[in-house]
Amino acid sequence: MAMFDLSLIWAVIIGFGVMMYVLMDGFDLGVGILFPFAPDEESRDVMMNTVAPVWDGNETWLVLGGAGLLGAFPLVYSVFLPALYLGVFLMLAGLIFRGIAFEFRFKSRRNRHWWNRAFCWGSAVAAFAQGVVVGAYIRGFPVEDFVYVGGPFDWLTPFSVLTGLGLMAGYALLGATWLILKTEGALQEWAYRLAPRLLLAVLGVFVIISLWTPFVDGAVRERWFGHLQLIWIFPALALVCAGLLWRAVRQRREGQPFLATLGLFFFTYLGLVVSKWPVIVPPDYTIWDAASDPGSQLFLLIGVLFVIPIVLAYTAWSYWVFRGKVRPGEGYH
Amino acid sequence: MELDPLLLSRLQFAFVVAFHAIFPVFTIGLASYIALLNGLFFKTDNPAWDRLALFWTKVFAVVFGMGVVSGIVMSFQFGTNWSNFSLAASNFLGPVLSYEVVTAFFLEAAFLGVLLFGRGKVPQGVHLFAAIMVAIGTFISSFWILSANGWMQTPAGVELIEGRFHVTDWSAAIFNPSFPYRFTHMVLASFLTGGFVVAGVSAWYLLIGRDREANRKALSMCLWLLLVLAPTQAVVGDFHGLNTLEHQPTKVAAMEGNWERSANTPLLLFAWPDQEAQENRLEIGIPSLASLILTHDAEGEVPGIGEVPPEEQPPVWIVFWAFRIMVALGLAMIAVALAGLWLRRGGRVYEHRGFLQLMRVMTVTPFVAVLAGWVVTETGRAPWLVYGLMSHAEGLTPSLTGGMALFTLLGYMAVYAVVFCCGVYYLTRVVRQGMLPEAAHDGEVERPKRPLSASHVPFEDASSQPGRS
Numbered sequence: 176m177a178m179f180d181l182s183l184i185w186a187v188i189i190g191f192g193v194m195m196y197v198l199m200d201g202f203d204l205g206v207g208i209l210f211p212f213a214p215d216e217e218s219r220d221v222m223m224n225t226v227a228p229v230w231d232g233n234e235t236w237l238v239l240g241g242a243g244l245l246g247a248f249p250l251v252y253s254v255f256l257p258a259l260y261l262g263v264f265l266m267l268a269g270l271i272f273r274g275i276a277f278e279f280r281f282k283s284r285r286n287r288h289w290w291n292r293a294f295c296w297g298s299a300v301a302a303f304a305q306g307v308v309v310g311a312y313i314r315g316f317p318v319e320d321f322v323y324v325g326g327p328f329d330w331l332t333p334f335s336v337l338t339g340l341g342l343m344a345g346y347a348l349l350g351a352t353w354l355i356l357k358t359e360g361a362l363q364e365w366a367y368r369l370a371p372r373l374l375l376a377v378l379g380v381f382v383i384i385s386l387w388t389p390f391v392d393g394a395v396r397e398r399w400f401g402h403l404q405l406i407w408i409f410p411a412l413a414l415v416c417a418g419l420l421w422r423a424v425r426q427r428r429e430g431q432p433f434l435a436t437l438g439l440f441f442f443t444y445l446g447l448v449v450s451k452w453p454v455i456v457p458p459d460y461t462i463w464d465a466a467s468d469p470g471s472q473l474f475l476l477i478g479v480l481f482v483i484p485i486v487l488a489y490t491a492w493s494y495w496v497f498r499g500k501v502r503p504g505e506g507y508h
Numbered sequence: 509m510e511l512d513p514l515l516l517s518r519l520q521f522a523f524v525v526a527f528h529a530i531f532p533v534f535t536i537g538l539a540s541y542i543a544l545l546n547g548l549f550f551k552t553d554n555p556a557w558d559r560l561a562l563f564w565t566k567v568f569a570v571v572f573g574m575g576v577v578s579g580i581v582m583s584f585q586f587g588t589n590w591s592n593f594s595l596a597a598s599n600f601l602g603p604v605l606s607y608e609v610v611t612a613f614f615l616e617a618a619f620l621g622v623l624l625f626g627r628g629k630v631p632q633g634v635h636l637f638a639a640i641m642v643a644i645g646t647f648i649s650s651f652w653i654l655s656a657n658g659w660m661q662t663p664a665g666v667e668l669i670e671g672r673f674h675v676t677d678w679s680a681a682i683f684n685p686s687f688p689y690r691f692t693h694m695v696l697a698s699f700l701t702g703g704f705v706v707a708g709v710s711a712w713y714l715l716i717g718r719d720r721e722a723n724r725k726a727l728s729m730c731l732w733l734l735l736v737l738a739p740t741q742a743v744v745g746d747f748h749g750l751n752t753l754e755h756q757p758t759k760v761a762a763m764e765g766n767w768e769r770s771a772n773t774p775l776l777l778f779a780w781p782d783q784e785a786q787e788n789r790l791e792i793g794i795p796s797l798a799s800l801i802l803t804h805d806a807e808g809e810v811p812g813i814g815e816v817p818p819e820e821q822p823p824v825w826i827v828f829w830a831f832r833i834m835v836a837l838g839l840a841m842i843a844v845a846l847a848g849l850w851l852r853r854g855g856r857v858y859e860h861r862g863f864l865q866l867m868r869v870m871t872v873t874p875f876v877a878v879l880a881g882w883v884v885t886e887t888g889r890a891p892w893l894v895y896g897l898m899s900h901a902e903g904l905t906p907s908l909t910g911g912m913a914l915f916t917l918l919g920y921m922a923v924y925a926v927v928f929c930c931g932v933y934y935l936t937r938v939v940r941q942g943m944l945p946e947a948a949h950d951g952e953v954e955r956p957k958r959p960l961s962a963s964h965v966p967f968e969d970a971s972s973q974p975g976r977s
Contacts, residue, residue: 235613241583242606249598256587257905263588264916268923271577275927278573279934283967321595323905327912468599468674475603478610485614 181472185247186455186462188479189240194444196236197305198349198437199490203230205350207273207298208343209369210291217503218362219291225357227277228497232490234270239479239486246475250321250465254456257323258316259308259330266304273297299343306342309447310335313388313395315457334387341380345440348373352420352432357501363429370424370432378417381443385410388450394458395450406449413442511910514901517589520917522886524581526879527924531575533878536650536695537702538568539643542623546639550632556722561639562627563943564706566963569624570938574931581920583609589913593893593903600666600675601656604682608652615645647695654694658687660894661885662755668897685755689748690885696741697881700841701874703730703737708871709939711864719943724858727867731848731857738841745838746801752885753802756895757811758820759888762827764798765791768812773798781824786814822890830883837877844870938965 203226213219245252256263272293280290311330316323351373354366389396399406416438423431453461466472542564549557583605586594594601622630622638630638665681666673675681707730710723753760761767765779767787774793782789796806803809813821844866851857858864889895893903 238580238583238609239613242602242609245586245594245598246602246606249595249602252587252598252602253591253595256584257591257907260588260905260908260912261915263584264919267581267584268919271580271923271927274577275930279930279967282934282965286967322592323907325907327907327909467602470675470678471599471603474678475606478603478607482610482614485618489618 181469181476182247182462182466184476185243185466185472186453188483189243189247190448192236192240192243194441196233196240197444198440199233199236200230201346201440202226202349202353202433203233204273204298204302205346205348206353207294207350208302208347209350209354210295210298212369214361214365218365221358221362221501221503222354223277223280223294225354225501229490229493230277231274232493234274235486235490237270243475243479247467247472248455248462248465249467250456250460253321254316254318254323255308255312258325259311260327262304262307262311262330266301266308269297269299269301269304271297273301302343302346303339306339306345307331307335309342310338312457313338313384313447313450314391318456318459321460334391337380337387338384341377341384344373344376344380348377349433349436349440352436355424356430356433359500359502367424367427371421374417374420374424377439381413392458394454398450403449406446409442409446409449413439413446416442511914513908513910513913514904516910516913516917517904517908518900520589520913520920521585522883523917524578524585524920524924526882527928528575528578528582529878529882530875531571531578532646532650533694533698533701533875534705535568535572535575536646536698537700538564538571538705539639539646540699541702541706542568543636543639543643546636550636556725559719559943560722560726565624565627566938566965567935569963570931570935572620574927577927578924588916589905589908590893590903591905593898596671596898596903597660597673597894599673600659600681604652604656604659608649608656611645611648611652615642615649619645650694650698651691654691655682655684655687658690659684661690661889662686663894663897673894673897686748686751689744689751692744693741693748693881696737696744697874697878699737700734700741701878703733704841704867704870704874706730707734708868711867713942714858715861715864715868720858722943727858731845731852734841734845735849738838738845742838742842745835749802752888753811756889758813758816759822759827759885760802761811761813761815762822762824762888763831763884764802764810765824765828766798766810766812767814769809769815770812771799771807771809772796773802773808773810775801776828779828781828783818783821783824786818820891822888827884827888830880830887834877834880834884837873837880840873841870841877934963934965934967937967938963941965 206222206226210219210222213222241252274297276290276294276297280287280294283290307330310332314332314334317325317329348370351366351369355363355370358366389399416435420432420435420439423435451457453463455462455465542561545557545561545564548554549561586601586605619638619641622635623642626635626638659681662685663673663681664684665675665677665679667676668674707727710726710730713719713723714727749760749763762781764773765776765781765788766773772795774791774795775797776788776791776793779788779791779793798810799808800806813824847863847866848857851860851863856863891899891901893900
């Protein structure tokens with residue numbers, strides 16, 4: 176067993192799961208955030224239809240990640256959840272409401288406006304709460320002897336509100352570029368006009384956070400302005416993606432904007448990971464401190480290594496089956 | 509008044525888990541029933557079986573969907589409200605609960621889709637195979653959940669070092685002493701629930717004279733099933749009780765309302781346990797019967813609640829009365845199953861309106877019995893979270909305040925009220941529409957991860973849909 180660093184393997188698995196979740200649930204939450212601003216009700220039908228076949232598979236990664244954390248890094252589970260107690264509740268309530276809105280909106284006419292609201296507010300609240308988690312994670316948690324000792328609202332700071340709004344804008348950008356890919360006509364044109372504005376908002380938050388973080392966290396400052404020059408490649412690549420996105424939207428490309436946004440998220444995420452690595456419960460606990468027993472990690476690893484390829488194959492198949500444009504009148508009625 | 513985060517967290521957990529439990533306890537039984545119906549259709553080619561299978565698959569889809577939604581919260585509760593417990597027990601509970609998730613995903617990704625949407629698109633044998641795999645999957649899920657719960661009741665295979673449990677023997681921990689009894693008791697309860705719901709709905713259809721052939725078959729099948737299962741459950745329950753007597757004597761003492769260890773202990777039919785006075789007010793019992801049931805000897809000794817100090821006792825009246833509700837409903841189920849057998853003579857069972865009405869009413873009893881049973885076992889182990897090793901208070905999240913716990917308790921109640929009302933309202937519409945041939949639907953996107961899309965019943969009455977021609 177000493178041959179493998181199980182904690183390292185698990186860190187890669189959890190890191191991969193979180194990234195998959197952010198990228199995939201990101202665009203369908205984004206579509207929900209953009210929902211009330213859509214040109215008309217028919218556009219809303221189309222918007223929902225673009226994500227209806229895949230959104231629940233996307234949320235699979237959240238549950239898999241949560242369960243994996245309890246199994247592999249229980250300290251993360253037992254510090255983050257108490258520290259973010261009220262935020263976690265809001266996120267779950269948001270996800271539940273938007274989940275049932277998917278089911279009942281299309282079965283409903285008289286009450287459709289209520290399901291519209293549930294879908295939009297549920298998505299917005301869940302996205303904001305997830306952004307707040309990022310902010311709170313960057314700031315770190317007061318932990319003594321493996322137990323969270325902070326107050327109920329420690330997570331709610333100007334910094335975390337900013338990251339919350341930033342992630343909402345980021346998800347909305349993912350949603351808009353997804354709509355560019357999946358729709359056509361007036362709705363697509365609307366998404367084209369929206370994308371650059373959302374990109375500016377995202378970049379604004381990106382810059383503020385990048386300047387702010389080194390001030391709130393000495394370890395991060397040390398990491399970025401120390402001798403590890405190589406890591407500057409991540410923010411640089413994120414900015415390249417932003418540039419590509421800008422150009423692709425101007426040229427009215429259909430697939431490139433979404434891919435560039437995925438890249439923007441991916442490299443920002445990597446930048447965040449290298450800022451903290453190997454700390455998983457900031458400011459003090461590393462992945463090895465947070466780990467469960469090697470026997471427990473190994474026991475769970477067997478099952479997870481078996482199921483992840485299946486989930487990936489299933490996901491790929493879902494997206495393949497539902498490839499192409501979604502047109503008004505298709506799908507639900 | 510000071511809000512107590514411990515009490516509120518316990519209430520919240522009880523509320524969420526009780527609300528959630530309603531759905532899986534039904535779907536576990538129903539999944540097997542659907543597999544059976546598909547098997548019968550495969551073997552006999554009688555379209556009545558197919559119609560029944562199709563209808564109950566639709567119901568299954570809606571209930572399964574609600575179970576998934578309410579279950580998401582469960583997986584976060586351990587961390588938000590019981591973080592000390594989560595961390596301490598994570599070496600065992602983490603993998604075990606994760607395996608439940610892994611199983612569920614595997615099941616959904618591979619087989620649920622084929623069961624819900626593959627009818628007519630895949631060969632009949634493949635469809636039947638998927639139905640069987642879904643049924644097996646529900647058992648595997650409950651296997652892991654009950655293993656986790658059983659371990660908390662009768663911990664084994666672990667070592668407690670510096671406040672953390674370390675697994676020393678995985679099979680001893682997973683197959684802990686109370687697990688086999690718990691699992692059997694729960695699986696039978698699921699079958700009884702599925703049986704009574706199917707019987708009740710079939711009885712209702714017979715009362716209003718709809719699709720007689722299929723519903724007679726369904727009712728008859730269920731009554732045979734219940735005739736076997738209801739008495740079997742009583743026997744299994746007895747064994748489960750004996751196991752509890754061995755490992756958790758105080759719980760059994762509370763179930764019996766017996767305050768001091770005694771021989772010739774009466775079986776109390778009625779009592780008002782007074783925790784402060786450590787005695788019962790006003791008790792009516794059958795002499796020596798409790799001794800006879802628990803030790804199979806009228807002279808046998810039954811443990812007393814008072815053998816542990818008051819702070820280590822569970823709230824006796826809850827355990828005492830929840831146990832009586834469960835047993836009374838179990839006996840009523842046996843009686844109804846026997847009545848069904850009696851009425852079979854001359855086929856009156858399908859015509860007797862009183863009996864059909866009774867079956868309709870009985871639909872709710874297994875749900876109440878299951879919840880009462882869980883109240884007995886969960887309240888009965890108080891104040892222990894991990895029996896004898898970690899108390900509720902020790903497991904609680906230290907940073908949790910009463911106000912936070914109250915806020916989320918009310919919040920989850922509100923969220924679940926909406927989910928439950930929509931779900932049950934929609935379910936009644938599905939049932940009311942019944943086994944009518946399905947209206948052609950215009951290519952709705954049907955996905956296995958979205959079980960509700962298997963049902964095409966509109967949310968409101970057609971008259972309220974001006975847009976629909």
